[in-house]
Amino acid sequence: MDALFELAVFAALLATGFLAGRVIEQRHYASIRAREAQYADVLAFGFRFPADRVTPQRVFLVTGTVVVSADYFKTFVAGLRNLFGGRLRAYETLLERARREALLRLKEDARRRGARMIVCVRFETTSITGGWAPSIEVLAYGTALIPEQTNRAT
Amino acid sequence: MIVSNLELIPGKRIAAHLGIVQGSTVRAKHVGRDIFASLKNIVGGELKGYTELMQExxxxxxxxxxxxxxxxxxxAILNVRFATTSIAVGAAEILAYGSAVRLENP
Incomplete structure (x- = not known):
């Protein structure tokens, strides 16, 4: 009887994780796509130096960070997959979402402070322990530039 | 104070290098956030409480x-880098470091 009860709880958690997790992931992707279009005018580069010898008026550090958690279903599937090895697609989407979200927040930070260009963008990923499901933190940081206004006669 | 992860700021000259500077903090989450986060672990998604904590x-x-x-x-501080290490369950160290310099206009 106890075993049956435990099985029922496990199945319920799995189902909740699968259904709610899917809805949350799809909503997150929809929001990411919408905001990516919205922030398309903020340029982010990995270059260490700004292009075209831009003389910045002002430079400052900008950051974007997000902590996301896997759901119960993903954790279970990943546990199974671990036995055979191979791609853990469930976690790939989790990390992709986190990274795109962090980049968006980086752009948001830059735009709020009046910049349209970020150079030297770096990513850092840390897994946070605790809880049943792994959580990861993704940090994106870079230097925002506000170029000098040049009054070029055209 | 200019803080940047660039090595050089275009249009500025480094007058003096003053060595490495760093700042760090060790943070733990409080129990309320931990309980909420472990519920959130079932359905997945962003852990807003932790995001705020890391930002702070x-x-x-x-x-x-x-x-x-x-x-x-x-x-100015140039070439700023961040590092995060979890040192125990529920606690993390966040480190920021960079090179302190004195910049001047050429």
Whole structure:
């Protein structure tokens, strides 16, 4: 009887994780796509130096960070997959979402402070322990530039 | 105070190198957030409480780094890097470091 009860709880958690997790992931992707279009005018580069010898008026550090958690279903599937090895697609989407979200927040930070260009963008990923499901933190940081206004006669 | 992860700021000249400056903080989440986060682990998604915590911690590390740079007479910190290490369950160290310099206009 106890075993049956435990099985029922496990199945319920799995189902909740699968259904709610899917809805949350799809909503997150929809929001990411919408905001990516919205922030398309903020340029982010990995270059260490700004292009075209831009003389910045002002430079400052900008950051974007997000902590996301896997759901119960993903954790279970990943546990199974671990036995055979191979791609853990469930976690790939989790990390992709986190990274795109962090980049968006980086752009948001830059735009709020009046910049349209970020150079030297770096990513850092840390897994946070605790809880049943792994959580990861993704940090994106870079230097925002506000170029000098040049009054070029055209 | 200019804080940047670039090695050189276009249009500025480095007058003096003043060495490495750093700032760090060790943070733990409080139990309420932990309980909420473990519920959130079932359905997945963003752990907003943790995101805020990390942001606050990183800001504090940067503030401490800036304070150190100011105390040695720097007006900029270049090549800033971040590092995060989880040192125990529920606790993390956030470190910010960079090179303190004195910049001047050429």
């Amino acid at each position: 911690a990183r800001q504090e590390a940067v503030d401490r780094m800036i304070a150190e740079a100011e105390s040695i007479g720097a007006n």
